[in-house]
Amino acid sequence: MPNCKTVVPYRGTPEQEERLRQVIAEHKGQPGATMPVLQAAQEIFGYLPEEVQIMVAQGLDIPLSEVYGVASFYAQFTLNPKGRYQISICLGTACYVKGAAAILNAVEQKLGIAPGAITPDGKFSLDSCRCVGACGLAPVMMVNNDVYGRLTPDQVGPILDMYK
Numbered sequence: 001m002p003n004c005k006t007v008v009p010y011r012g013t014p015e016q017e018e019r020l021r022q023v024i025a026e027h028k029g030q031p032g033a034t035m036p037v038l039q040a041a042q043e044i045f046g047y048l049p050e051e052v053q054i055m056v057a058q059g060l061d062i063p064l065s066e067v068y069g070v071a072s073f074y075a076q077f078t079l080n081p082k083g084r085y086q087i088s089i090c091l092g093t094a095c096y097v098k099g100a101a102a103i104l105n106a107v108e109q110k111l112g113i114a115p116g117a118i119t120p121d122g123k124f125s126l127d128s129c130r131c132v133g134a135c136g137l138a139p140v141m142m143v144n145n146d147v148y149g150r151l152t153p154d155q156v157g158p159i160l161d162m163y164k
Contacts, residue, residue, distance in 0.1 A: 008081060008118060010051045016044050020052065024059035033060055034070050038077060047081045083118045083125035085163045087111075090140040092131035099152075100139040104128060106153035107141070110160055124160070 023040040027033035037060060041052050048071045057064040071077045089095075089104045108114055111124050118125040134140045137149025141156070148159055 047078045087126045088142045089128045090132045091128045094135035095139040098138040102153045106156035
């Protein structure tokens with residue numbers, strides 16, 4: 001079985017599960033059903049935990065490995081929920097050469113999580129991206145829609161403290 005575990009406990013509701021069953025029933029037997037069902041599942045649950053992947057696999061009568069393969073391949077899907085504050089560190093060329101790796105490391109140290117993870121309290125999630133379109137402000141970190149540019153590692157802690 002693939003490693004499709006999430007880092008937080010599953011908290012799906014019976015109502016969400018029923019909505020997913022309805023979507024699966026609408027697509028069952030259709031070629032290419034996996035993508036639209038996973039897209040709907042992510043809309044319903046906000047992410048694709050192992051339990052949801054299993055429901056999709058069983059409902060569509062396809063191997064779990066196929067569901068996980070699609071869910072883990074496409075960037076639009078996430079296997080872990082996003083935090084209340086979604087942090088994204090730009091690792092595009094301009095940001096990278098101006099020290100984005102050190103900014104990412106500072107965030108990892110401050111929050112104790114790696115990219116793709118969420119803090120245990122669900123407050124912060126961390127991701128990296130290729131470009132936010134603010135190359136003149138490199139290196140750049142975003143917290144939700146707030147953009148922080150020309151960062152140094154020592155600025156990371158005070159910025160994140162504003163969101164606690």
